[in-house]
Amino acid sequence: MENKIILSVDKSMRLIEILLEARRSLTLKEIAEKSGCPKSTVYGLLFTMLQHDVIRQDPDGRYGLGIRLYECGAAVSESWDISARIHPSLEKLAQQTGAGAFATYFDGRNVISFDRCIGSGGLQVIPEVGMRMSLHATAQGKLFLSMLPRSKVLSVLREDGMTQFTPHTITDPESLLSELDSIRVQGYAIEHGEFRRGLMGAAAPIREHDGKIKYALGIVGLFRSVASADFQQAVELMVSAARDLS
Amino acid sequence: MENKIILSVDKSMRLIEILLEARRSLTLKEIAEKSGCPKSTVYGLLFTMLQHDVIRQDPDGRYGLGIRLYECGAAVSESWDISARIHPSLEKLAQQTGAGAFATYFDGRNVISFDRCIGSGGLQVIPEVGMRMSLHATAQGKLFLSMLPRSKVLSVLREDGMTQFTPHTITDPESLLSELDSIRVQGYAIEHGEFRRGLMGAAAPIREHDGKIKYALGIVGLFRSVASADFQQAVELMVSAARDLS
DNA sequence: TTTCTTTGTTCGATAATATCGAATTATATT
DNA sequence: AATATAATTCGATATTATCGAACAAAGAAA
Numbered sequence A, B: 001m002e003n004k005i006i007l008s009v010d011k012s013m014r015l016i017e018i019l020l021e022a023r024r025s026l027t028l029k030e031i032a033e034k035s036g037c038p039k040s041t042v043y044g045l046l047f048t049m050l051q052h053d054v055i056r057q058d059p060d061g062r063y064g065l066g067i068r069l070y071e072c073g074a075a076v077s078e079s080w081d082i083s084a085r086i087h088p089s090l091e092k093l094a095q096q097t098g099a100g101a102f103a104t105y106f107d108g109r110n111v112i113s114f115d116r117c118i119g120s121g122g123l124q125v126i127p128e129v130g131m132r133m134s135l136h137a138t139a140q141g142k143l144f145l146s147m148l149p150r151s152k153v154l155s156v157l158r159e160d161g162m163t164q165f166t167p168h169t170i171t172d173p174e175s176l177l178s179e180l181d182s183i184r185v186q187g188y189a190i191e192h193g194e195f196r197r198g199l200m201g202a203a204a205p206i207r208e209h210d211g212k213i214k215y216a217l218g219i220v221g222l223f224r225s226v227a228s229a230d231f232q233q234a235v236e237l238m239v240s241a242a243r244d245l246s
Numbered sequence C: 001t002t003t004c005t006t007t008g009t010t011c012g013a014t015a016a017t018a019t020c021g022a023a024t025t026a027t028a029t030t
Numbered sequence D: 001a002a003t004a005t006a007a008t009t010c011g012a013t014a015t016t017a018t019c020g021a022a023c024a025a026a027g028a029a030a
Helices: A007-022 A028-035 A039-051 A067-078 A081-097 A139-145 A150-160 A173-186 A229-245 B007-022 B028-035 B039-051 B067-078 B082-097 B139-145 B150-160 B173-186 B229-245
Strands: A055-057 A063-065 A100-106 A111-117 A189-192 A200-207 A213-221 B055-057 B063-065 B100-106 B111-117 B189-192 B200-207 B213-221
Touching: A007 A028, A007 A039, A007 A055, A007 A063, A007 B007, A007 B039, A007 B067, A028 A039, A039 A055, A039 B007, A063 B067, A067 B007, A067 B063, A067 B067, A067 B111, A081 A100, A081 A111, A081 A213, A081 A229, A100 A139, A111 A139, A111 B067, A139 A173, A139 A189, A139 A200, A139 A213, A150 A173, A200 A229, A213 A229, B007 B028, B007 B039, B007 B055, B007 B063, B028 B039, B039 B055, B082 B100, B082 B111, B082 B213, B082 B229, B100 B139, B111 B139, B139 B173, B139 B189, B139 B200, B139 B213, B150 B173, B200 B229, B213 B229
Parallel strands: none
Antiparallel strands: A055 A063, A100 A111, A100 A213, A189 A200, A200 A213, B055 B063, B100 B111, B100 B213, B189 B200, B200 B213
């Protein structure tokens, strides 16, 4: 047997993901289209999850993520020792560099920030907790992409597209792939104004005991330039903090 | 047909609930026992959810709630800017009264706490964020129940049951209904040891611009009695804070 | 070490049920 | 009121989830 996966459950999870990505409530029709399943099938799945408050139905009939997911989220973050493990490093990093420091998680497809510390510098642009980050235009995104095989990178890029956020955003897959090569070599990634004009950042991986990489540290700030001593030093501090956590 | 529920999905949701209630990772065997399904069935369901990071497997093989639920939780709470609006009032209230102050959300069926501030008093018993609260035995629960039509109240009580937490817990629907009447009149609810012996609390509604009520402020503490000046004053502060937020 | 015990994972036949399109109802738009 | 769009229900059918049992892996005991 190739497939141990239970299809109806698999589809249900897919529906949750669709609602998560949409970041808003959707109509049954929209969900059915995005999932590629017939309306009636989707209806049955949603109805079942509705009973468990995993899905909620707005007064206007749209479907959204339910309150139970909030409960679960609170429970997960509590039980999450990684966050506790990383948080002190974030504080130290934010304090040492003056930049914002944050931690992200990669599930093979999405980069999600799950903890952050605001630096001492005046203006701060730092991703919110729970935010999904761009793959091709942020240091975090590029770092995680660099760990994937070429074919996977291309398929992910095709799915997500390569939105041009600023004039510096890399929008050509080949250029990105060659940058991923150098990231793989140097062990960390840098972002200079590719997501927001003037915003610079860097990301370094946190290795698990088994060598797998699921988490990364990041810094982000309005540095003078990527060549400035400030930035270089901040990157060094971040890389060593990440190594210590590995 | 009586049943539109998709069984495998229903079971999956049940597994998530079991893991949520357990507040820790469980072995396959434990989950199978609690759910009443054979190990192999549970295994298939968990395996499927594992693929979606809705479930995670610890290095020791135990199963727990996965990172995707954290993402979902963050997405759900994001859609609530209400938290930012309320938080300052909670701090002020906690500081003024010395009791714990918290905010809850009602979705028509469940009362969930979503923010809290610990008061200055020594011993504090205050619901955790993400916690589901009893409907018939807490001030919050009674407050929200008082806004429902009689028939709805009865059906909710039938579904949830009226667990007797302490000797003071109201376990008779008619007694509860008459208390709901007075809550509706006075505009806030009081709890005196119905959930935990000696624990007193109160809840006041936050009205939206359209007059709908989805959120409530609450205080909880170990007051001498509901007639004590401390408590009376705390309730007044809470009621006016809630009115200001409305 | 070997044996015994416990738990996790795989397998396959079978009965059960999820699926899908079409019909129906509800809601919105003209 | 008529039309269009979306939500929900229904039922026959083939698909597939289910379960017990077999197997594997990991631990404990000896």
